[in-house]
Amino acid sequence: MNYLPNRLMVSFIPTLSRNRILEIFDMLNTPIIDEIQEFNTYTISTEPHLLNIIAKRLSNFYGVKHVDYDGIMEAQLIPNDPLFKYQWGALKINSTRAWNVTRGSTLVKIAILDTGINTRHPDIYGKVILSKNFTLSPTSQDLNGHGTHIAGIAAAMTRNDVGIAGIGINPKIMNVKVLDDNGQGSFSDVARGIVYAVNNGANVINLSCGSVTSSTVIQNAVQYAQDKGVLLIASAGNAAANQLFYPAAYPQCISVAALERNDTIAPFSNFGAPWVDLAAPGVSILSTLPTQENKTGQTDYGYLSGTSQATAFVSGLAALMLSLNPNPNIVRNKLKATTVNIDGTGTLYQNGRINAYIALLHV
Structure with missing residues (x-):
């Protein structure tokens, strides 16, 4: 359309x-x-x-x-970020056309609940409005790499002649460190992180983490977030199984599976309708990484795979949609309703693969 x-x-x-x-x-x-x-x-x-x-x-x-x-007469925002041509996932979800519907808003805030964020990264610097550390790590900075990678996919600076383009373009980022430098965190820390993000004005919470074990405390936290009008986007897990993974499997969260370039499910991705809501690119995804040594073995920019990465695409799109319609319930419903039917829709995932352009036209 x-x-x-x-x-x-x-x-x-x-x-x-x-x-x-x-x-x-x-x-x-x-x-x-x-x-x-x-x-x-x-x-x-x-x-x-x-x-x-x-x-x-x-x-x-x-x-x-x-x-x-x-x-629609498109202004044709063409990213000048030199690594954009390698961002197959952003191209797959029709991001360039979406960015000519809206450039997003600085009023929208994405909370990245993860291993921290390298806030001094040149593609992220100035976007992080607060940092909070709930772990035993001595710093809220990212010494692991995972959190910085997620933040870049969702919200790296776009059209700044540097690195990559973030899906959300203009949202602010909240760095809430709930996973330590080895990528692990307690249920209580994650729950406290969710509550903290909500209380500090998050509009979207990215949860690229989880466990096969359910937790009443985590469920209470995601319910608290939903009650306050916050969208929760969570990774479906990387066990290659139809195995409930929390918090993604809670109904308060939008659960995201990972896809290959050809729109088939990634070999590691969890699956299963109806608990997995939709899918997004998640294999060999290029994004930001800490500028110092970290657990990934890569610095500045690099490729990682996982339902974590797929989740960040959805969080970035949710931020774009909220810039046009601040109603989280409508955004939640339209995220699902505007997906592209792919092989596995209705069985591997309840809905298909996200399409940013179509989602923005209907929000």
Whole structure:
């Protein structure tokens, strides 16, 4: 779709009176958004599911010259980030077209609950608005690599002539370290991290972590977040099994599986409808890494795979959607409803693979 789903442009013959035009729009319950007086053209609003019906009805009125869909003229943001050409996942989910619908918002905040973030990384510097360490590590900085990689996928600086492009473009980042430098964290630390992120204004919480063991405390924390209007995006796990993985399996979370380039499930990804909600790219994903030595063995930028990486794509998209519609329930529903049907939809995952452009058109 390359037109707005809730708008039409209607042109009338010059001799038709304005009163009659207003009468027609009133009969169809289609409010005027704008008009071009010079050639008697009006832009009107309608419900998306009535778009084609209204267009046909309008064309039958005397005095209507033509009815047009209000198409999208794209400003063509082309990322100048030198490594963007290697970001197959961002290209796969139609990010460049999505970025011409919205560039996101600095008012949206993504909390990355992970191993910390290298806040001085040139593709992240200035985006992290707070850091909190719940682990025994001496620093909230990322000595592991995992957290910085996740943060880059979701929200690295875009079009800054440096490194990669982050899906969310403009969101602020909250660095909430709940996993230690070995990538492990306690249930209590993760729960405290969720509550902390919520209380400090997070709109999206990225949970690229989990366990096969359920926890009442974690479940209470994700319920608290949902009650406060925060979107929770969680990784489905890397055991290559239809095995419940928490917190992803809790209904409060959007659970994400990982995909290969050809839209088949990654060999390591957990699966299973209905507890896995949707899927996103998760194999050989290029993103930011700490500028100092870390557990991945790579610095600055590098490739990692996992449902963790897939989850970060969804978090970045959720941030973009919230910049257009701040209602978390609508964003949650549209994330699922606008996915692309791929092999395994309905069996491996309840919905298909995310498509950023389509999601933004319908949010």
